[in-house]
Amino acid sequence: MIALHRYRAARPLAGLIIAAGAAALVVSLAGLPSGQLDTRFLLLSFLALSVGNTVFVKVPRVRAYVAASDLLVFVAALAYDARLAVPLAALCALAVSLRFSRTAGGHLSGAMLGAAATYAASWAIGSLPAQTAGLQPTAELMLLSVFLLAFTRAAADSVPTALGEAQETGTGAPRAYLKTLTWSFVAYFAAASAAGLLVTLAAWTGLDAVLVALATGGVLHFTLRNRATAAARGAKVAGAAAEASHVALPSAGREVLLNAFEHAQIGMAVVSARGEWVRVNRALCELLGRSEQELLSTDLQGVTHPDDLGPALAALKKLLKGKDTGMDTEVRHLCGADGRHVWAHWSVGRFVAASNEEPHFIFQIQDIGERKVSEERLLHDAFHDPLTGLPNRALFIDHVKMAISRARRRDDRPFAVLFIDLDRFKVINDSLGHLSGDDMLVGVARRLEGCLREGDTVARVGGDEFTVLLDELQNAEEAIQIAERIQRDVSAAFQINGHEVFTTLSIGIAHGAPEYADPEDILRDADTAMYRAKTLGKARHEVFDKAMHAFAVNLLQIETDLRKALDLKQFFIMYQPIVALDDFRLCGFEALVRWQHPERGLVSPMDFIPVAEETGQILQLGEWTLLEASRQMNRWHRRFTSEFPFFISVNLSSKQFAQPNLIEQVDNILKRTSLNPRSLKLEITESAVMDNIDKTTEMLKQLRQLGVQLSIDDFGTGYSSLSYLHRFPIDTLKIDRSFVTRMVDNSENTEIVRTIVMLAQTLGMDVVAEGVETKEQLALLRQLGCEYGQGYYFSKPVTAAEAERIISDIYERPREEGTPELVINDRVKSMRLVPTAQP
Numbered sequence: 025m026i027a028l029h030r031y032r033a034a035r036p037l038a039g040l041i042i043a044a045g046a047a048a049l050v051v052s053l054a055g056l057p058s059g060q061l062d063t064r065f066l067l068l069s070f071l072a073l074s075v076g077n078t079v080f081v082k083v084p085r086v087r088a089y090v091a092a093s094d095l096l097v098f099v100a101a102l103a104y105d106a107r108l109a110v111p112l113a114a115l116c117a118l119a120v121s122l123r124f125s126r127t128a129g130g131h132l133s134g135a136m137l138g139a140a141a142t143y144a145a146s147w148a149i150g151s152l153p154a155q156t157a158g159l160q161p162t163a164e165l166m167l168l169s170v171f172l173l174a175f176t177r178a179a180a181d182s183v184p185t186a187l188g189e190a191q192e193t194g195t196g197a198p199r200a201y202l203k204t205l206t207w208s209f210v211a212y213f214a215a216a217s218a219a220g221l222l223v224t225l226a227a228w229t230g231l232d233a234v235l236v237a238l239a240t241g242g243v244l245h246f247t248l249r250n251r252a253t254a255a256a257r258g259a260k261v262a263g264a265a266a267e268a269s270h271v272a273l274p275s276a277g278r279e280v281l282l283n284a285f286e287h288a289q290i291g292m293a294v295v296s297a298r299g300e301w302v303r304v305n306r307a308l309c310e311l312l313g314r315s316e317q318e319l320l321s322t323d324l325q326g327v328t329h330p331d332d333l334g335p336a337l338a339a340l341k342k343l344l345k346g347k348d349t350g351m352d353t354e355v356r357h358l359c360g361a362d363g364r365h366v367w368a369h370w371s372v373g374r375f376v377a378a379s380n381e382e383p384h385f386i387f388q389i390q391d392i393g394e395r396k397v398s399e400e401r402l403l404h405d406a407f408h409d410p411l412t413g414l415p416n417r418a419l420f421i422d423h424v425k426m427a428i429s430r431a432r433r434r435d436d437r438p439f440a441v442l443f444i445d446l447d448r449f450k451v452i453n454d455s456l457g458h459l460s461g462d463d464m465l466v467g468v469a470r471r472l473e474g475c476l477r478e479g480d481t482v483a484r485v486g487g488d489e490f491t492v493l494l495d496e497l498q499n500a501e502e503a504i505q506i507a508e509r510i511q512r513d514v515s516a517a518f519q520i521n522g523h524e525v526f527t528t529l530s531i532g533i534a535h536g537a538p539e540y541a542d543p544e545d546i547l548r549d550a551d552t553a554m555y556r557a558k559t560l561g562k563a564r565h566e567v568f569d570k571a572m573h574a575f576a577v578n579l580l581q582i583e584t585d586l587r588k589a590l591d592l593k594q595f596f597i598m599y600q601p602i603v604a605l606d607d608f609r610l611c612g613f614e615a616l617v618r619w620q621h622p623e624r625g626l627v628s629p630m631d632f633i634p635v636a637e638e639t640g641q642i643l644q645l646g647e648w649t650l651l652e653a654s655r656q657m658n659r660w661h662r663r664f665t666s667e668f669p670f671f672i673s674v675n676l677s678s679k680q681f682a683q684p685n686l687i688e689q690v691d692n693i694l695k696r697t698s699l700n701p702r703s704l705k706l707e708i709t710e711s712a713v714m715d716n717i718d719k720t721t722e723m724l725k726q727l728r729q730l731g732v733q734l735s736i737d738d739f740g741t742g743y744s745s746l747s748y749l750h751r752f753p754i755d756t757l758k759i760d761r762s763f764v765t766r767m768v769d770n771s772e773n774t775e776i777v778r779t780i781v782m783l784a785q786t787l788g789m790d791v792v793a794e795g796v797e798t799k800e801q802l803a804l805l806r807q808l809g810c811e812y813g814q815g816y817y818f819s820k821p822v823t824a825a826e827a828e829r830i831i832s833d834i835y836e837r838p839r840e841e842g843t844p845e846l847v848i849n850d851r852v853k854s855m856r857l858v859p860t861a862q863p
Contacts, residue, residue, distance in 0.1 A: 037183075038133050045114065045136020048143030052110035065104060072096035072116050083211045090211045091120055097138075098173050098219035101146060102166070113142035133184075141180030148172040170220045174213035182208050291368070291389035297344055297382065299324040299337075311366065311391050313359035329356035329365055336370070343374050344383055350374075354392065367396040409484040411462055412469035420483035423493050424543035430495075431536050440503035442492040443532040443550035444472070444510070447562040449488040452525060460520045464527070467518050475510045491547065500535055507531045507565040515563075528563035530554050535567070552576045583635050585621065590644060594620050597652055598821035601830065602673065602792060602814045605806050610834055612671035612705070614814060615653035616821050617645065637677055646680045647689060654697040654704060656824055661703065664831055673705040675737060678712035687726045694730065701731030705756065709737050713752065721751055728753040735792070740780060750787055757784045761795025761815070768800045778808050785809070 072093040083090060093116040101109035117138030121131045149169050185208070186201035285292055291308030293301055300323045309316055312327055325333060332355040343351045351372040356365040371388040407419035415423070427439045446468065453461040465488065472482045472490060481493040492510075494503050511529050518525045532553030540546045553568035555576075560566065589595060599613040619627040636642040657672040680686065694701055706727065713720045713736060724734055735756035740763060759780055766773045777793070784791045793805050796815030805813055819830070 037187075038129065041133050041140065041184075042136045045139040048110055048139045049114060049136075052107040052139075052143060052146075065100065065108065068096060068100055068103075069112055069115070072100075072112060073119055084207045090208075090215055091116070093120070094177070094212070095215040095219050097142060098170075098216045099222055101142065101149065101173060102169060102219055102223045107143075107146055109146060110139050110143045114139035137180065137184070141177045144180060145173045145176035148176055166220050166224065170213070170216040173219075174209055174216040177216075178205055178208040178212045181212075291387070291391075293319075293387040293389065295324055295385040295387055297384065299340075302384065308389055311359070311368065311389065312357055327357050327359065329358060332356050340372065340385065343372060343385070346374075357389075367392045412466050412484050414469050414473075414490075415481060415483040417483065417485040417491075420481060420485065420491055420493065421543045421547070423481045424546065427493060427495055427536065428540055428543060428546075432538070437495070438497045438500070439536040440494045440497060440500075441534050441536070441546050441550045442494065442503070442507060442510075443534075443547065443554040444490040444492065445530050445554055445558065446488040447528045447530055447558075449527065452520075452527070456520060456523060456525070460523070460525075463520050464518060464525060467520070468514055468527070471514050472510060475506065475513050477506075491550070503533055503535065504565065504567070507533055511563070511565065530557040530562050531565035532557060533565060533567045549573065579635065582627070582632055583639055586619075586632055586635060586639070586641055589619060589621070590641075590648060594622070595645065595648065596620060596823075597649060597656070598823060599656075599672075599827040600814055600821040601819045601827070602812055603818050605793075605802070605810055605813050610670060610830070611812060612673060613657075613827060614673040614707075615649060615656075615675075617649045618821075633677075637679060640679065642677045642679055643683065646675075646677055647693075650674050650676075650690070651693050651697070654693050654699045657703055658697045658699045660828065660831060661700070663828075669703065671703045671705050671733065673707055673735065675707045676712075678709060681708055681712045681720075681723070686723065687730070690727065690732065691730055694732075702733065705733040705735050707735045707737040707758065710739055710741065714748070717748055717751075724753050740776060749783075754787075754789055756790050756792055756812075758792045758794055759810070764793050764795045764801060764805070764815075765797065767804050768798070774804060774808075777805070777810070781808050781810050 097109050097113045097116060100112050114135045118131060118135035121134035149172055182201055182204040186204040187197060285303075286305050288305055288307055291311045292305045293308055294303040296302055301319045304316055304319045309319060312319065314327070319327070325337075328336060336353055336355050339348070339351050339353055342348050351370065353370050353372075355368060355370060357368050358365055369390045369392045371390075373386045374383060375386060376383050407416055408414065409416050424441060430437050431439055446464075449461065449464070452464055465484070468490070469482070469484065472492065476482055476492065476494075479495050481495075483491050483493075485491050492506075494506060497503055511531065515526065515528055518527070532550045532555070534546050534550035534553060536546065549568040549572070552572050552575075553566045556572055557564050557566040566572075596618055598616045598618050600616060601610055602612045602614060603609065604611050617629070619629075619632055621627050633642070636645055653672050653674050661669075676686075683689070690706070693699075694704070713724070727734060733755040734753060735758055736752075736754055737758045738760040739757045741760045757780060759777055763773045763776050763780075767777060781791050790811045792812040792814065793810050794814055796802055796805065796813040796817045798817060802813065802817060822830070
């Protein structure tokens with residue numbers, strides 16, 4: 025049997041076939057009966073090796089053919105001793121193999137398979153109760169012999185054919201073998217039955233007459249075949265093309281078209297309406313990895329991938345019926361012995377052969393494998409992160425959309441989305457460089473993949489942001505358990521370019537709910553929960569709830585309103601007095617910006633200052649605050665005598681302090697307001713000055729050269745190193761209110777304040793204590809030698825008009841009645857001077 029699959033048997037199987045065939049040949053040749061190798065047998069052998077190996081019958085539903093030589097081998101097995109058929113079968117199989125196989129191993133295994141299968145059949149026939157080698161066997165024995173011949177040959181030959189079928193189509197080997205055995209048996213049974221009829225006929229007419237008839241038929245076959253081949257080679261393709269356009273071409277024109285067909289750089293073929301290859305060119309053979317004989321012995325269906333065959337055949341049928349004038353499509357072709365496939369583009373036209381009015385197809389088949397690889401790579405890159413190889417946001421959104429659809433169909437398939445952000449990743453990038461940062465992100469991606477279950481999805485959606493889809497959860501607690509496992513595994517040390525690096529994660533968890541229709545909504549809520557985890561201290565996870573959503577909506581509204589508030593003049597400045605603690609002398613004010621919203625009323629700075637910082641609006645707001653406070657201080661200086669000088673203290677945010685044009689901005693405001701620079705004190709947070717020591721030192725020196733005073737705000741709460749403090753040209757340290765408010769009840773805080781005061785005095789700085797609210801706190805601060813204080817004990821923040829009344833009460837009140845002293849209202853509403861009684 026001739027299999028069309030380019031299947032090469034595995035070495036153990038090929039070795040077994042060769043060994044079995046060799047043994048069969050040895051045993052058969054050793055036991056050949058003398059006197060049976062007569063002229064009639066030699067003629068029968070000649071016919072089998074010549075005519076028999078040029079005529080083939082297609083096996084139904086199997087990509088294989090049965091040669092006519094098999095029929096003559098069956099005649100030899102039935103008419104002579106069955107052992108004589110073994111070497112004949114080997115020779116016939118070798119002849120067929122030489123036509124269809126290119127390898128010596130293929131030739132040898134093909135010949136030995138024929139020998140082994142025929143020997144098995146001869147042994148089966150020999151085991152019958154009566155021999156059938158005579159010319160007059162009973163009908164029952166003949167029928168049984170025919171059955172044994174057909175079944176034994178089909179069972180043996182179906183092994184490699186079925187393995188090739190299984191390899192190319194992907195079906196199971198047992199199923200492929202059963203299918204191949206069934207239809208091979210049908211073909212072999214037909215051949216064996218024909219052999220049985222010939223042997224029975226020979227019993228009546230003589231074997232010589234049968235052999236003469238077969239020889240005559242062979243001669244006629246060769247004559248007709250050679251004539252048909254010669255005619256086809258001269259006119260098939262060129263004539264078909266000419267007939268397609270109904271133009272009669274001279275013989276020279278046909279030759280040109282034929283040469284163009286044969287030597288075209290793309291695959292070309294003429295295909296019958298039944299899908300049989302009629303003519304193929306060299307380029308197509310190279311594309312499909314098959315010889316011309318192999319292609320001509322099969323059909324279009326046999327080399328087309330099963331998944332692409334249906335649509336392609338449907339389009340060809342429409343073209344065949346004249347519904348379309350042409351056809352273009354892309355399919356995969358099966359080629360080579362390893363079962364690989366190649367992508368090809370079909371451009372197909374239809375023509376009718378004038379000789380028999382039969383429609384044919386003319387194919388142009390071009391290899392588009394490289395283009396397909398490029399398309400697949402582009403498609404992959406479009407939906408995957410190039411650094412980590414993880415899905416990107418677009419692909420993740422698509423997976424979440426499918427999870428939402430599944431959850432709507434089945435209530436028992438809950439899911440959750442995790443939004444993950446690396447804590448302080450910027451520090452790693454800035455300290456070790458971006459390449460190390462990239463290595464860190466790749467390492468985190470691999471650990472995230474290792475923490476997840478099969479079917480979960482992890483994606484990279486931003487610089488240091490990852491998302492995870494947890495599908496088919498058992499319960500809500502399982503998502504939290506996975507989040508904890510992620511935090512635990514990722515927090516272990518990374519080895520990055522010789523450095524041991526640690527990181528933590530802030531994770532937001534949003535559980536799938538029926539109200540989610542858009543995947544962006546659940547991703548937004550997971551992001552909101554992650555942001556909440558960040559604000560609560562990082563390195564933790566938070567589960568989204570509706571309160572978070574309300575907070576996020578409120579935050580968005582604040583951001584929106586904040587962008588218009590400055591233009592609408594909704595900001596104003598409050599002033600809180602700063603007092604000398606030794607004699608309660610008014611020394612200055614701190615300018616505090618406030619927002620009067622038309623609908624919300626007075627918005628707390630704790631609500632809008634962080635938003636302004638995050639959105640960058642703090643730059644414009646900070647410049648406005650500095651300008652308005654300087655103008656106000658200049659007005660007070662012009663109204664009140666300079667005999668009692670005092671200063672205005674204005675906060676600079678970290679983003680303001682990082683501006684490259686800050687020096688120019690401050691200098692410009694001083695000139696515009698004509699304010700004495702010594703009357704302006706700029707307050708900078710401790711963490712801001714410690715971000716970049718060298719740059720901070722230079723910036724502070726340039727500010728000092730303008731003549732302004734400098735203060736470190738919230739001292740003791742940042743990450744400063746005392747070893748750098750002496751390098752800064754600082755005038756004042758402000759003790760954070762968190763230390764002051766707990767001094768009375770906590771001796772440790774008292775010692776911290778004492779240390780700060782002593783440090784400032786050592787470095788030639790003065791100290792301002794914030795948040796003074798009680799007499800006990802005031803007494804302790806005075807005892808520790810703290811120079812200045814501010815807080816509700818002295819006065820709450822007041823408007824410019826109220827601050828002006830305080831200044832007026834202190835500095836313009838007549839002194840005839842005695843020496844004035846400061847009296848502080850216990851209700852914390854104002855400060856004023858009253859005269860002391862005369863002795």
